[in-house]
Amino acid sequence: MELRQLGRTGLRVSSLGLGTMTWGRDTDEGDAGEQLRDFVDAGGNLVDTAASYGGGASEEIIGRLLGSTISRDDVLLCTKAGIRATAHGASIDASRGSLLDSLDASLARLGVDHVDVFCVQSPDPRTPLTETLDALRRAVDSGRARYVALANHPGWQVGRASALLEAHGLELAAAQVEYSLLERGVEREVVPAATDLGVGVLAWSPLGRGVLTGKYRRTIPADSRAASTHLAGFVQPYLDSDCTSIVEAVATAAEGLERPTLEVALAWLLGRPGVSSALIGPRTPAQLRSCLPAAELDLPPALAGALDDISALQLGYPERR
Incomplete structure (x- = not known):
């Protein structure tokens, strides 16, 4: 799997990152361990979690797997607070x-010092924002974090944070945002x-x-997120x-390439400017394995352009005049 530079830092992250939001809730420790082994074996290194995932259960599972399943040196850990x-x-x-306080609790659950x-x-x-950024600076200065990032922040805050951190000799390493063929607002x-x-x-x-896996093209599978009580509202939008039209276009492209729909959707995103890593969130080991080949798929430019067109944003003032 390709390693990409994270912004202008010296950190190199795998083009696919392993998201762990379901760990400890929908994904048990056995399946989590299998995912982690398969991910590292495929060349992945970025593991994304948060203090809020499963009320801390995601971090606890990762902490138990470090050392028993893989070495801490094999992965880059990203956790979130707030x-x-x-x-x-x-x-x-x-x-x-x-x-x-959240960072200290995360380190304890993960069983690591940074x-x-x-x-x-x-x-x-x-x-x-200055207070928030001061906390990030203190996290780095104390050695509890190597790099810092913002998630789900608007562009002006990303710009201001980058400038303020740079004044203290720090880089804003990343902006973590929702981004796909169905959500291009960023x-x-x-x-x-x-x-x-x-x-x-x-x-x-x-x-x-x-x-964009195509699983909802005909119906809502009983074991899917859209059928669950706690994630149905997450999927429904x-x-x-409009989204169905985009999914059908991706499926048509996938049929022409003789590749799964999800591989084409991921490959399109990995070809977008500025993307360091796409954070997939598989619930099962089989779902993870279905995503991994996308890291090696290069879409023909004409096909990527067609997907750009069908999912394009409706831009107006001031982005376009």
């Missing part, structure tokens, strides 16, 4: 104290800002929350007629 569980549900909190990338999971309208401002500033793009949900 979403806390409260008695009233999830709460966004990117304050200095919350982020650093993570490779520490990421703020969501913008916090109640906390000044191309308006986030991706242009990231590529201009040398910030790597880590694309989550690169298969359009599973819809991508089951409309």
